[in-house]
Amino acid sequence: MSAPVLQMHNITKTFPGVLANDDVSFDVHAGEVHTLLGENGAGKSTLMKILFGLYQPDSGQILLRGQQANITSPTDAIEKRVGMVHQHFMLVPTLTVAENVALGLPSSRGLRTDLDAVSERIASISEQYGLSVDPGVEIWKLSVGERQRVEIIKALYRDAELLVLDEPTAVLTPQEVDDLFVILRQMTAADTAIIFISHKLHEVMELSDRITVLRNGRVTGHTTPAETSRQQLADLMVGREVKLAPDKPPVDLGLVRLKLRGVTVKGDRGTIAVDNVDLDVHAGEILGVAGVSGNGQRELAETIAGLRPAEAGSVQLDDTDLSKANPAQSRAAGLSYVPEERMKDGAVGEFDVSENLLLINHGEKRFLRNGLFNFDAIKSHCQQLVDDFAVKTPSLSTPTSSLSGGNIQKVIMARELESSPAVLVAAQPTRGVDIGAAEYIHSQLVKQRSDGVAIVMISEDLDEVLGLADRIAVMFEGRIVKIVDRENATKDQLGLAMAGAG
Amino acid sequence: MSQFFTLSVLTATLATAIKFAVPYLLASLGETIGQRSGVLNLGVDGIMLLGAFGAYYTVLETDSHLLGLAVGLIIGLLMGLLYAVVTVFLHAQQGISGIGIFLFGLGFSDLLFQELVGSVKPVKPLPTLDKLPGVGGIFEPLVDIDILGPLVFDHDLMTYTAFLLVPVVTWLLNKTTFGMNVRAVGENPQAADSLGVSVARTRFIAIMFGCVLAGLAGATLALQLAVFQHNLTNGIGFIAVALVYFGAWQPRWVMAGALLYGLVTATRLRWQSLDIIPQGASDIAAMTPAIITILALVLLASRARGPAALTKPFTRH
Numbered sequence: 001m002s003a004p005v006l007q008m009h010n011i012t013k014t015f016p017g018v019l020a021n022d023d024v025s026f027d028v029h030a031g032e033v034h035t036l037l038g039e040n041g042a043g044k045s046t047l048m049k050i051l052f053g054l055y056q057p058d059s060g061q062i063l064l065r066g067q068q069a070n071i072t073s074p075t076d077a078i079e080k081r082v083g084m085v086h087q088h089f090m091l092v093p094t095l096t097v098a099e100n101v102a103l104g105l106p107s108s109r110g111l112r113t114d115l116d117a118v119s120e121r122i123a124s125i126s127e128q129y130g131l132s133v134d135p136g137v138e139i140w141k142l143s144v145g146e147r148q149r150v151e152i153i154k155a156l157y158r159d160a161e162l163l164v165l166d167e168p169t170a171v172l173t174p175q176e177v178d179d180l181f182v183i184l185r186q187m188t189a190a191d192t193a194i195i196f197i198s199h200k201l202h203e204v205m206e207l208s209d210r211i212t213v214l215r216n217g218r219v220t221g222h223t224t225p226a227e228t229s230r231q232q233l234a235d236l237m238v239g240r241e242v243k244l245a246p247d248k249p250p251v252d253l254g255l256v257r258l259k260l261r262g263v264t265v266k267g268d269r270g271t272i273a274v275d276n277v278d279l280d281v282h283a284g285e286i287l288g289v290a291g292v293s294g295n296g297q298r299e300l301a302e303t304i305a306g307l308r309p310a311e312a313g314s315v316q317l318d319d320t321d322l323s324k325a326n327p328a329q330s331r332a333a334g335l336s337y338v339p340e341e342r343m344k345d346g347a348v349g350e351f352d353v354s355e356n357l358l359l360i361n362h363g364e365k366r367f368l369r370n371g372l373f374n375f376d377a378i379k380s381h382c383q384q385l386v387d388d389f390a391v392k393t394p395s396l397s398t399p400t401s402s403l404s405g406g407n408i409q410k411v412i413m414a415r416e417l418e419s420s421p422a423v424l425v426a427a428q429p430t431r432g433v434d435i436g437a438a439e440y441i442h443s444q445l446v447k448q449r450s451d452g453v454a455i456v457m458i459s460e461d462l463d464e465v466l467g468l469a470d471r472i473a474v475m476f477e478g479r480i481v482k483i484v485d486r487e488n489a490t491k492d493q494l495g496l497a498m499a500g501a502g
Numbered sequence: 503m504s505q506f507f508t509l510s511v512l513t514a515t516l517a518t519a520i521k522f523a524v525p526y527l528l529a530s531l532g533e534t535i536g537q538r539s540g541v542l543n544l545g546v547d548g549i550m551l552l553g554a555f556g557a558y559y560t561v562l563e564t565d566s567h568l569l570g571l572a573v574g575l576i577i578g579l580l581m582g583l584l585y586a587v588v589t590v591f592l593h594a595q596q597g598i599s600g601i602g603i604f605l606f607g608l609g610f611s612d613l614l615f616q617e618l619v620g621s622v623k624p625v626k627p628l629p630t631l632d633k634l635p636g637v638g639g640i641f642e643p644l645v646d647i648d649i650l651g652p653l654v655f656d657h658d659l660m661t662y663t664a665f666l667l668v669p670v671v672t673w674l675l676n677k678t679t680f681g682m683n684v685r686a687v688g689e690n691p692q693a694a695d696s697l698g699v700s701v702a703r704t705r706f707i708a709i710m711f712g713c714v715l716a717g718l719a720g721a722t723l724a725l726q727l728a729v730f731q732h733n734l735t736n737g738i739g740f741i742a743v744a745l746v747y748f749g750a751w752q753p754r755w756v757m758a759g760a761l762l763y764g765l766v767t768a769t770r771l772r773w774q775s776l777d778i779i780p781q782g783a784s785d786i787a788a789m790t791p792a793i794i795t796i797l798a799l800v801l802l803a804s805r806a807r808g809p810a811a812l813t814k815p816f817t818r819h
């Protein structure tokens with residue numbers, strides 16, 4: 001057997017106070033998919049940044065095709081035939097596909113671009129791997145799946161023998177994920193080596209030839225899908241036993257608390273984002289709203305929360321009409337909202353933990369003394385919330401932006417649930433959150449459900465929707481195209497509806 | 503009003519409009535290249551003033567227009583170097599540094615003028631084609647052609663250069679690897695950087711182009727007017743920056759904006775000389791170009807989106 005395309009031997013990298021990579025070793029052979037699995041902060045990105053020359057390791061060595069390699073920059077890595085598809089695409093939206101591919105490469109015509117020759121080669125690469133895309137189209141006109149294909153083409157055009165894909169499925173529909181896996185299989189069949197970075201366990205089980213699990217900078221396991229299970233991988237990632245799907249005790253369905261009729265909303269660009277939506281959400285149920293990002297879920301959530309006026313239709317919480325309500329009125333009626341952009345809409349990053357916990361109710365009498373803040377009362381209140389919601393923070397006066405995503409989300413949840421809402425709208429509650437924190441957030445949602453809260457949970461993660469929801473609504477192009485009870489839902493059927501084919 | 507709508511007056515007004523448009527066009531074409539790379543330069547007016555004085559003083563001393571224009575170009579190059587170092591390598595705020603460049607240009611050009619010249623001393627203006635030494639005779643009959651003569655053949659060489667630069671800059675931006683790099687670093691510098699395009703070098707060169715054209719614009723203005731005085735540009739450089747937005751970062755639309763501006767100015771002057779605008783109202787009339795620009799900007803503001811990384815300094819992490 002020939003030497004592996006890449007060997008990383010005993011890589012150690014420390015930052016002040018942090019051991020980011022501790023004696024990490026792994027290798028990738030031509031024609032295989034090797035998955036790096038781990039939570040945020042497990043050391044996957046540090047390892048990849050070392051591979052791309054953005055960091056130099058303190059010790060350890062990198063071998064490419066058996067030869068010691070000294071990689072000093074991403075461009076150097078590209079020259080050594082290592083390619084990367086970033087999670088946030090590195091594309092210039094106003095340039096065409098061919099221009100994006102040609103960027104940074106010398107032209108065969110000297111000063112002038114040679115885009116026709118580039119386009120021809122793109123076409124032949126497209127054909128070889130089934131990556132259909134039009135070289136003459138500007139990137140902004142392409143779908144997310146197509147943009148990802150352009151990223152892959154960029155790497156193949158530079159003759160990459162090793163391709164790193166950083167959470168490539170995060171932004172795709174289930175069908176697009178299937179398409180991507182077919183493409184990746186074709187690439188491995190042509191002897192490309194692939195490093196697949198992910199934390200979606202079922203995808204890891206489906207695609208990988210080998211799996212390396214990282215935790216706290218250390219390798220906690222080398223395995224293969226045949227030898228392991230999703231549960232075992234999750235435990236390796238977190239370092240303890242994890243509940244992948246929360247236990248949901250049966251709850252008697254209560255009255256309708258939230259009622260939407262004919263709700264139509266305009267998006268930021270002035271086009272219809274939510275189109276004539278009817279929904280009933282009962283006390284004690286979780287209604288899961290599935291769909292690919294950008295199909296009106298965010299606008300729908302914002303309208304219910306009073307942040308975005310509806311063009312038509314009504315939003316009713318119990319007997320209160322909220323169609324024209326502002327956020328204060330919605331909250332007074334019993335609505336709580338966990339927004340999808342937690343750092344933009346959910347918390348003030350520069351504020352400390354206690355200030356964020358108090359964003360809504362700092363005007364209440366219990367926090368005031370003679371019209372000024374009563375810091376003793378505030379401190380004990382916030383400490384209580386931090387303890388109740390298991391927020392890991394050095395102190396109440398720590399700037400919120402320095403916490404991890406999961407802990408910021410817990411702060412937001414604590415604040416939103418403190419008022420014992422009648423209706424909770426939670427958008428992407430665990431996006432970018434560690435498995436451990438996600439497990440906790442899920443258990444909180446189930447607890448609220450048991451307490452009789454009517455919950456709307458918007459999520460792009462089908463596993464999350466299937467694991468938590470009692471009923472599932474699928475949004476496509478602003479409409480609810482499907483609504484089914486959990487026990488009648490299958491992943492395939494939901495995936496088709498998400499792509500508008502249901 | 504009727505004395506304005508005669509063929510000869512209209513033709514003369516249009517010819518003046520083309521001439522007036524030249525400094526605007528040169529400066530805004532340069533600014534277009536800079537902005538497409540993601541760098542806003544509010545110092546254009548200051549660079550124009552320095553270029554204008556440099557060219558004027560050189561012609562005053564040497565009598566050579568060519569030398570004067572070369573000095574304007576070199577001053578633009580030096581100011582570009584300064585601005586590029588400050589904004590690209592020191593990552594300074596572009597808005598503030600640009601205003602600094604403007605104030606420096608305004609003050610320093612006036613100081614040099616006071617010290618070296620003192621009073622208004624005219625030089626000989628840039629010659630039109632028919633007055634070019636040696637070859638002028640060839641063009642003399644062409645100038646006498648009706649309408650076409652004054653519109654097309656009665657201009658100085660910088661006018662032809664400026665209008666020729668419109669297709670050249672378009673070609674540069676759209677058909678060369680440098681232009682592609684400029685558009686990429688103005689839109690998504692991280693992406694360009696990840697492919698080995700040097701954001702700093704691309705922006706540096708784009709700023710140089712912009713400032714050289716600003717220096718030339720100032721030199722052309724001074725040599726067309728054949729004088730220098732305090733604040734000779736009177737805000738032309740700022741209008742040129744506005745024209746880039748007006749023209750939606752496309753050279754041909756920037757040219758349209760420069761021509762419109764020249765036309766409004768030429769018409770106003772003509773109407774004043776024909777007493778169509780009463781003397782007492784001339785201050786208000788003098789404001790028309792500015793008012794038209796503001797209106798055009800307001801009306802067109804939502805039409806086009808500028809380079810996404812405009813005014814944003816680039817750092818790798």
